[in-house]
Amino acid sequence: MKPAPFTYHDPITAGEAVSLLTKFEDAKVLAGGQSLMPMLNMRFVVPDHVIDLNRIDGIAGIRDGGDTIEIGAMTRQRDLMRNQVIATKAPIIGEALNWVGHFQTRNRGTIGGSLCHLDPAAELPCLMALYDAMLTLHGPSGPRQVPFAEWPLAYMLPSIGPDELLTGVSVPYWEGNTGHGFVEFARRHGDFAIVAVAALLTVDGGKITRAAISIGGADVHPIRLTEAEAALVGAAPNAAAFKAAAENARGIETMSDAYVTSAYRQRLAATLVERALSAAASIANENV
Amino acid sequence: MADTRDIELTVNGESRTGTVETRTSLGDFLRHGLDLTGTHMGCEHGVCGACTVLVDGEAVRSCLMLAVQSNGHEITTVEGLAEDDGTLSALQEAFWKHHGLQCGFCTPGMLTSLSAFLRENPDPSERDVREAISGNICRCTGYQGIVDAALDAAKTMRKGS
Numbered sequence: 488m489k490p491a492p493f494t495y496h497d498p499i500t501a502g503e504a505v506s507l508l509t510k511f512e513d514a515k516v517l518a519g520g521q522s523l524m525p526m527l528n529m530r531f532v533v534p535d536h537v538i539d540l541n542r543i544d545g546i547a548g549i550r551d552g553g554d555t556i557e558i559g560a561m562t563r564q565r566d567l568m569r570n571q572v573i574a575t576k577a578p579i580i581g582e583a584l585n586w587v588g589h590f591q592t593r594n595r596g597t598i599g600g601s602l603c604h605l606d607p608a609a610e611l612p613c614l615m616a617l618y619d620a621m622l623t624l625h626g627p628s629g630p631r632q633v634p635f636a637e638w639p640l641a642y643m644l645p646s647i648g649p650d651e652l653l654t655g656v657s658v659p660y661w662e663g664n665t666g667h668g669f670v671e672f673a674r675r676h677g678d679f680a681i682v683a684v685a686a687l688l689t690v691d692g693g694k695i696t697r698a699a700i701s702i703g704g705a706d707v708h709p710i711r712l713t714e715a716e717a718a719l720v721g722a723a724p725n726a727a728a729f730k731a732a733a734e735n736a737r738g739i740e741t742m743s744d745a746y747v748t749s750a751y752r753q754r755l756a757a758t759l760v761e762r763a764l765s766a767a768a769s770i771a772n773e774n775v
Numbered sequence: 776m777a778d779t780r781d782i783e784l785t786v787n788g789e790s791r792t793g794t795v796e797t798r799t800s801l802g803d804f805l806r807h808g809l810d811l812t813g814t815h816m817g818c819e820h821g822v823c824g825a826c827t828v829l830v831d832g833e834a835v836r837s838c839l840m841l842a843v844q845s846n847g848h849e850i851t852t853v854e855g856l857a858e859d860d861g862t863l864s865a866l867q868e869a870f871w872k873h874h875g876l877q878c879g880f881c882t883p884g885m886l887t888s889l890s891a892f893l894r895e896n897p898d899p900s901e902r903d904v905r906e907a908i909s910g911n912i913c914r915c916t917g918y919q920g921i922v923d924a925a926l927d928a929a930k931t932m933r934k935g936s
Contacts, residue, residue: 495778524821524839528820529820591910595835
């Protein structure tokens with residue numbers, strides 16, 4: 488088993504990669520290869536051209552941008568887990584990555600690859616939805632920015648042109664006394680999430696001042712529980728408030744597949760929302 | 776016409792060269808191009824872990840990397856884990872002692888993965904070891920012998936250093 492023939496390109500600048508994407512019609516971008524390579528090996532995709540980003544300088548790495556964390560698209564998942572800026576400013580990212588595949592796949596897999604592949608159950612898109620991350624794309628007419636809320640257009644279809652390249656992600660830093668919770672239910676550890684929930688809570692003077700809840704795996708792309716988030720603001724971070732948020736999750740739109748029904752996903756989402764919020768609150772309370 | 780590239784890499788400490796078709800996986804190149812058949816190709820989509828090798832010291836799936844991407848890098852396969860005189864590494868010795876294999880198909884991936892894991896986690900718990908090999912499928916042993924071997928090897932390596 489191996490891929491159908493293709494022409495391989497290994498540009499050394501992002502500009503060169505964009506030129507190649509503009510020039511060739513049937514081209515696939517190869518980042519860490521942990522999703523594209525299996526699809527090539529099984530001939531689910533049969534591109535004429537493969538454009539490998541691994542030799543490009545300057546689109547990998549993590550930088551503290553003050554009120555944001557700037558992450559290059561080719562940053563490996565392993566490097567996100569080992570990074571001090573992320574560990575202090577957005578520890579949920581490192582924690583959630585424990586659920587992404589296995590350590591051997593995280594050594595190659597990249598954040599940009601995961602965001603462009605946009606698997607409904609993937610953890611990194613769920614986290615970028617949580618943070619309202621800003622994505623930077625480069626195309627023939629220069630760079631443009633896309634907020635994550637506008638990134639998924641449909642099932643595994645990101646808002647990226649055929650001649651565009653995702654180069655970086657900007658993750659806003661949550662000020663104040665913020666706690667986080669990430670919980671996931673999968674059939675086996677490292678397998679795709681049936682449902683994953685990520686939550687952030689900022690608590691000040693015994694009241695929630697800011698909340699975000701992102702649910703992955705339930706629908707065709709990550710969804711934010713905006714109504715429940717709004718209801719949490721001003722409330723005390725207690726079991727009753729989290730139960731109400733969980734009830735809200737029970738009403739979300741969910742997928743059905745060969746193994747798991749839509750109703751089961753809704754029940755799971757409700758349970759996991761409650762757990763993620765409790766975890767977030769206990770971290771926020773510890774910080775006081 | 777086939778799209779080919781000349782590559783130069785270090786495999787188990789030796790400099791090697793080859794001409795590869797760009798669609799060839801690193802695993803296939805190691806086996807068919809360099810006759811290093813210790814690396815086993817199983818599922819060829821990143822799930823079974825049998826093909827795991829070390830690239831610049833980090834464990835990766837050789838079925839999910841193109842041979843052309845290994846140009847200029849340092850690869851260690853299961854053949855490179857023992858000493859030059861054939862003395863087994865502490866981990867290999869422990870696999871022998873604890874019956875960490877039966878048919879041996881998963882063994883190269885288990886050994887390379889655990890070599891990298893133990894280097895970074897010299898004192899792992901049983902749970903840590905089980906999580907480390909959660910991406911390596913063994914259908915013979917039930918994993919118990921493999922976990923015992925990894926824990927015993929870690930102990931031996933801690934004493935040695």
